[in-house]
Amino acid sequence: MPLSSETALPPPDAQAAAHSRRVAERIAEAIVAEGDWIPFSRYMELALYAPGLGYYAAGARKFGAEGDFVTSPEISPMFARCFALQAGAVLRSVGGDILELGPGSGIFAADLFAALKEQGTLPERYLLLEVSPDLRERQRELLAERHPDDLSRFVWIDALPPKIRGMVIANEVLDVVPCSMLYRHGADIVERGVVLTEAGFAFDDEAIAQDELARRAAAVFPPGDYDYLSEVNLAAEALIRTVASSLEAGLAIFIDYGFPEREFYHPQRSMGTMRCHYRHRFHGDPFFMPGLQDITAHVDFTAMARAAEQGGAEVVGFTTQAYFLISCGLAVLVSAGDPTMTLSKLKGTSAVHRLIGPSEMGELFKVLGFSKKLEGPVLGFQSARHIQL
Ligand SMILES: C[S@@+](CC[C@H](N)C(=O)[O-])C[C@H]1O[C@@H](n2cnc3c(N)ncnc32)[C@H](O)[C@@H]1O
Numbered sequence: 001m002p003l004s005s006e007t008a009l010p011p012p013d014a015q016a017a018a019h020s021r022r023v024a025e026r027i028a029e030a031i032v033a034e035g036d037w038i039p040f041s042r043y044m045e046l047a048l049y050a051p052g053l054g055y056y057a058a059g060a061r062k063f064g065a066e067g068d069f070v071t072s073p074e075i076s077p078m079f080a081r082c083f084a085l086q087a088g089a090v091l092r093s094v095g096g097d098i099l100e101l102g103p104g105s106g107i108f109a110a111d112l113f114a115a116l117k118e119q120g121t122l123p124e125r126y127l128l129l130e131v132s133p134d135l136r137e138r139q140r141e142l143l144a145e146r147h148p149d150d151l152s153r154f155v156w157i158d159a160l161p162p163k164i165r166g167m168v169i170a171n172e173v174l175d176v177v178p179c180s181m182l183y184r185h186g187a188d189i190v191e192r193g194v195v196l197t198e199a200g201f202a203f204d205d206e207a208i209a210q211d212e213l214a215r216r217a218a219a220v221f222p223p224g225d226y227d228y229l230s231e232v233n234l235a236a237e238a239l240i241r242t243v244a245s246s247l248e249a250g251l252a253i254f255i256d257y258g259f260p261e262r263e264f265y266h267p268q269r270s271m272g273t274m275r276c277h278y279r280h281r282f283h284g285d286p287f288f289m290p291g292l293q294d295i296t297a298h299v300d301f302t303a304m305a306r307a308a309e310q311g312g313a314e315v316v317g318f319t320t321q322a323y324f325l326i327s328c329g330l331a332v333l334v335s336a337g338d339p340t341m342t343l344s345k346l347k348g349t350s351a352v353h354r355l356i357g358p359s360e361m362g363e364l365f366k367v368l369g370f371s372k373k374l375e376g377p378v379l380g381f382q383s384a385r386h387i388q389l
Contacts, residue, residue, distance in 0.1 A: 009278055012292055016060075023053045023291030024201075031196050037206055040181040040274075040286075041235070043194040047290040048176060049131060055291055056132040056176070063105045068294055069277040071172050072255070072321070072361060073108035076351035080108045082328035084115030086253070086379045087167045091121045093375055094249040096166030099127040101243075102173035106139030109154070110146040112169075117150070123166055126154050160242050168243055168252035174304065175256050175296040179233040181274065182208070182217045187225055189217045194287075201287040210234075220300075222267040229272040230265060231297045237307040244311025249373035252313070253380070255321060257364045258299030260389050265300075273298035301368050305389045308370040317369040317381025318389050322362030325355060327384040 012020065027046045031038050038046075048054045061067040063074050072079045087098060098116075103109050109126060116122050130136045136156055143154050181192035183205055190205040191213065208214040216232050243252050258264065264273070275282045278293035286295050305315045319327075334352060356362040366387070369378055 009281060009283065009288060012289060016292055017289070019053075019058065020289045020291045023047065023050065026050050026053055027194075027201070027290060028196055031194065037193045037195050037204060039191055039193045040203075041178040043201075043286065044178040044295050047286065047295055048178070050291075053291055055294055057134065058291065059134050060292060062294070068279055070280075071104060072355055072365070073111065073171060074105065075354050075361075077107075077111040077114075078330060078333055078351065079325070079355060080111035081115045081333050082325045082330050082380075083108075083169060083253070084112055084119060085329050086251070087112065087123075087169075088116060088119045088121035089376070089379055090167040090251045090374065091116075091123055094165055094373065096123065096250060097125045097127050097164070098123040098166055099129065099161070099164055099168045101129045101168065101170035101239075102176070103128045103130055103139050104135060104172075106135075106142040108169075108171060109139065110142055113143075113147055113150070113153075122150075122153070124153075127161070128154060128156050129158075129160065130156065160246055162246055163248050164243070164246045164250065165248050166250045168247065168250070169255075170253075171255045173256070174233070174236045174239070174254060174299045175258070176294065177233060177236040177239060179231040179236070179274070179297045180210075180213055181229065181231050181272065182213065182221075184217075184221055184225075184228040189214065189221065192229070201290075220261060220265045222265055224267065226270065228267075228270045230269070231272055231274060233297065233300065233303070236299065237303050240304050240307040241311040244308040244313035244370060244372075247311075247313055247370075247372045251316070251369060251371045251374055251378060252308070254299075254304065254368045255324075255365060256299045257361075258301050258366055260318075260387060261300055261302035264298065264302075299366075301366055302389045304368055305370070308368075313370040313372050315368070315370045315389070316374075316378045317367070317384065318387050319367055319381060319384040320363050320387070321365035321367055322356035322358070323384035324367040324380045327382055328380045330356070 048056050051057055100109055113126055144151055183190055183192050191208045192203055192205050194201050195204040221228055274297045276286055276293045276295050308315055354360045
């Protein structure tokens with residue numbers, strides 16, 4: 001029985017296709033074992049993180065030109081260098097560690113650490129929380145090559161520490177935390193899940209079992225009785241709440257694509273934000289080659305800010321990636337290498353254009369910051385235009 005739907009996306013090689021079949025079989029087993037229906041969040045969890053099989057848990061290339069997508073740290077070391085000025089200020093103020101969630105290829109950690117070393121503001125430890133054993137290995141290799149004399153400062157951890165002092169950074173992590181998919185049809189809001197059919201995986205809807213999901217959907221969906229599909233990510237909120245309540249002193253910065261609630265649940269966004277990334281194409285079919293493609297959803301930053309406050313932190317800023325990077329001194333960093341650099345010339349350089357261009361990552365990507373016991377202004381939000389949450 002074919003387990004994935006057919007699309008016009010480029011076919012994988014035989015080995016990758018065989019791997020995807022194993023992932024699909026694992027998901028199919030879970031559907032049968034868990035009552036012939038699983039919520040979309042469970043499908044996403046298995047497709048991305050099933051041990052040894054999921055997209056982030058096995059060996060797919062993922063990042064860069066030969067992978068499926070490119071993230072900001074992969075585009076240019078200037079991205080991490082902007083964070084170095086911010087992190088240096090936090091470390092000077094409260095001391096402690098850098099904690100990076102979902103460090104991916106490890107390139108952000110390597111570039112940030114190099115810049116902190118140049119500045120003379122090294123953290124006590126650089127903690128890396130990575131759920132993927134395969135990515136941990138790649139991070140370790142890269143950091144051993146880039147920072148052989150300081151390798152002992154890099155510490156991989158399995159769970160959030162109960163107490164965090166210093167700076168927490170997560171780029172493009174919230175969008176890959178498994179989300180619930182909710183669908184309004186007529187007057188009812190139901191939960192979208194996945195079943196097995198003769199033709200493979202298919203969507204199927206059931207009554208919402210979790211009270212909080214039902215309450216949230218009723219509160220945030222735009223009024224009306226037209227068909228409306230969207231996502232709610234209670235797991236991402238829980239992650240933010242835990243970071244906020246563990247933060248003793250310091251700053252946490254989450255960067256991702258997304259919107260405040262009023263835009264996320266806009267009447268015109270009636271098809272949801274879930275997208276799949278496969279070899280630099282994006283599309284809306286999560287059943288295409290499970291295990292070989294990324295599955296993501298945009299972030300509702302209002303919900304994330306609320307979760308941070310529930311964890312006892314103060315939200316110190318919410319702005320676009322472009323404003324944040326410029327406020328952190330991107331122009332100064334680039335002009336240090338080229339004194340003739342002006343802001344308009346800067347936007348013309350291709351890496352910078354990709355990081356801050358409004359049609360690239362500059363506006364869709366947002367930065368949310370929250371802190372505890374941190375004195376003084378937060379550099380990245382100091383001269384940035386704040387977006388209302
Ligand atoms: C899209 S990649 C981004 C990687 C990197 N931050 C970058 O910008 O290139 C998502 C990363 O988050 C990790 N991840 C997913 N869920 C996580 C969680 N709950 N805690 C920590 N890391 C997580 C993935 O394994 C992966 O490393």
